[in-house]
Amino acid sequence: MTSNYNFAFLDENTKRMLRRALLKAVAIPGYQVPFGSREMPLPYGWGTGGIQLTAALLGPDDVLKVIDQGADDTTNAVNIRRFFARVAGVTTTDRTTEASVIQTRHRIPETPLREDQILVFQVPEPEPLRTLEPREAETRTLHALADYGLMHVKLYEDIAQYGHIATSYDYPVLVDGRFLTSPSPIPKFDNPKLDHSPALMLFGAGREKRLYAIPPYTRVESLAFEDHPFEIQRWEHQCELCGADESYLDEVIVDDHGSRMFVCSDTDYCGQRCAEQAA
Amino acid sequence: MSALLQVRGLSHHYGLRIGCQDVSFDLHPGELLCIVGESGSGKSTLLKAAAAQLTPSAGSVRYHQRDGAWLDLGELSEADRRRLAREEWGFVTQNPRDGLRLNVSAGANVAERLMALGMRNYGQLRDIARGWLERVEIDPSRIDDAPTAFSGGMQQRLQIARTLVTQPRLVFMDEPTAGLDVSVQARILDLLRRLVNELGLAAVMVTHDLAVARLLAARTMVMQGGRVVETGLTDQILDDPQHPYTQLLVSSVLTT
Numbered sequence: 001m002t003s004n005y006n007f008a009f010l011d012e013n014t015k016r017m018l019r020r021a022l023l024k025a026v027a028i029p030g031y032q033v034p035f036g037s038r039e040m041p042l043p044y045g046w047g048t049g050g051i052q053l054t055a056a057l058l059g060p061d062d063v064l065k066v067i068d069q070g071a072d073d074t075t076n077a078v079n080i081r082r083f084f085a086r087v088a089g090v091t092t093t094d095r096t097t098e099a100s101v102i103q104t105r106h107r108i109p110e111t112p113l114r115e116d117q118i119l120v121f122q123v124p125e126p127e128p129l130r131t132l133e134p135r136e137a138e139t140r141t142l143h144a145l146a147d148y149g150l151m152h153v154k155l156y157e158d159i160a161q162y163g164h165i166a167t168s169y170d171y172p173v174l175v176d177g178r179f180l181t182s183p184s185p186i187p188k189f190d191n192p193k194l195d196h197s198p199a200l201m202l203f204g205a206g207r208e209k210r211l212y213a214i215p216p217y218t219r220v221e222s223l224a225f226e227d228h229p230f231e232i233q234r235w236e237h238q239c240e241l242c243g244a245d246e247s248y249l250d251e252v253i254v255d256d257h258g259s260r261m262f263v264c265s266d267t268d269y270c271g272q273r274c275a276e277q278a279a
Numbered sequence: 280m281s282a283l284l285q286v287r288g289l290s291h292h293y294g295l296r297i298g299c300q301d302v303s304f305d306l307h308p309g310e311l312l313c314i315v316g317e318s319g320s321g322k323s324t325l326l327k328a329a330a331a332q333l334t335p336s337a338g339s340v341r342y343h344q345r346d347g348a349w350l351d352l353g354e355l356s357e358a359d360r361r362r363l364a365r366e367e368w369g370f371v372t373q374n375p376r377d378g379l380r381l382n383v384s385a386g387a388n389v390a391e392r393l394m395a396l397g398m399r400n401y402g403q404l405r406d407i408a409r410g411w412l413e414r415v416e417i418d419p420s421r422i423d424d425a426p427t428a429f430s431g432g433m434q435q436r437l438q439i440a441r442t443l444v445t446q447p448r449l450v451f452m453d454e455p456t457a458g459l460d461v462s463v464q465a466r467i468l469d470l471l472r473r474l475v476n477e478l479g480l481a482a483v484m485v486t487h488d489l490a491v492a493r494l495l496a497a498r499t500m501v502m503q504g505g506r507v508v509e510t511g512l513t514d515q516i517l518d519d520p521q522h523p524y525t526q527l528l529v530s531s532v533l534t535t
Contacts, residue, residue: 132380132383141357145357145358145361147361147395149391149392149394149395149396149397150391150394152394152399153380153383153387153390153391153394154383156383156386156387156390156394156401157383157384157387159401160384160386160387160405160422161384161423224399225399225400225401226399226400226401227400227401227402228401
């Protein structure tokens with residue numbers, strides 16, 4: 001641990017500001033709370049929102065796991081994990097079951113989460129209505145009035161153009177029957193894991209200076225039409241490493257001749273299953 | 280029969296400039312009222328103030344709801360104003376590109392208000408959208424085309440379909456035929472007349488074209504410099520104008 005920095009990089013007043021915003025976010029599930037986002041030692045889009053939330057949450061006894069697209073060994077994940085190991089001196093891990101705080105980009109771990117765990121999402125665009133309504137004042141009014149017909153215009157367009165709801169990630173959800181919320185760019189495969197999750201889910205958008213929360217055991221509903229219900233992705237393949245047929249699969253090209261294989265995107269889940277099978 | 284919309288002493292000022300001044304009128308169910316006047320005479324300001332899109336500087340607008348109660352638009356909350364605009368009213372803008380959502384298909388444009396009302400059945404939305412495209416004489420096979428691929432006249436008809444799809448009781452129209460060529464204008468006016476009759480809706484329409492008023496409206500109001508200078512039956516006003524300004528307007532119409 002480097003002693004030139006305050007514990008977990010941010011100063012205590014900033015962490016206090018963040019914690020107050022987080023409390024408000026938990027009190028109003030799905031509501032986007034503005035916060036004073038700080039300059040972080042890495043660029044916007046690399047997870048500055050998530051890092052600030054993690055910094056505000058970490059204590060010396062926490063065990064941190066960081067994943068990017070489900071993997072623990074990608075650049076973003078490795079850097080953020082090393083950052084907190086350096087500035088907070090916390091234990092880090094690859095194991096989902098051992099972690100108390102998990103910062104994630106684009107996935108929710110396959111291993112079911114517990115009540116004593118917190119999942120922190122990195123969010124590029126917290127406003128689900130943004131592509132349809134560019135005015136911030138207007139989207140805030142729409143949230144205030146729970147006037148969400150607009151979101152269905154997007155889903156309608158999907159069906160009209162592709163024959164099914166083609167939105168496959170960042171699939172809009174309604175939290176606690178009230179606030180329309182972006183689940184961050186997780187695949188819609190993970191949307192059902194948000195519903196009544198035992199773990200607290202926190203979302204931070206550093207550039208947009210917004211954070212929001214889905215408290216434990218909150219109803220999270222993915223939007224859909226009556227005759228085009230919400231569906232998650234399915235694969236005709238199984239993971240070629242661990243044989244899982246219920247996890248989210250990545251298609252990996254393995255040579256210059258177009259050969260490909262399907263493997264679990266969640267590396268810890270896949271590794272654990274392989275280890276169990278070997279034992 | 281009691282009025283649908285009751286406007287009393289309505290004024291709107293832009294700073295020191297007068298938008299419209301002390302305007303009063305009643306609009307009855309099923310009636311089409313035309314507001315004519317030259318540009319800058321306060322027609323659009325009056326329309327927007329009556330439609331609660333502008334907060335009037337003075338005066339009141341009352342609306343007779345479906346349940347029989349009178350609603351004072353000055354005391355309306357933002358939520359109620361939006362609900363009214365969504366469920367019971369329609370607004371057709373002069374430029375269809377202002378009233379349409381250009382980045383989604385024609386079908387989505389027509390269905391948007393229905394979705395805002397909570398309809399969540401894709402097949403049903405699709406059928407209604409197709410029916411309405413047909414009603415405004417747009418080929419239903421173009422339901423998935425972007426409005427940008429439509430001609431100006433088609434865009435205007437699409438906007439009319441999008442506005443009328445929820446069967447509003449009251450429609451505000453701001454020069455819906457301006458900027459269109461004469462044959463397209465004629466078709467749109469024909470269409471409007473038919474729809475107004477079929478649906479029995481009340482409408483306030485702003486226009487600078489006296490022929491439009493003659494064709495559609497039973498009653499006409501003439502505005503000049505923000506004030507109403509003459510009001511009465513359309514034929515009476517056009518055939519026997521009393522106010523000098525109306526006489527000027529009527530005599531400036533080109534006859535061939």
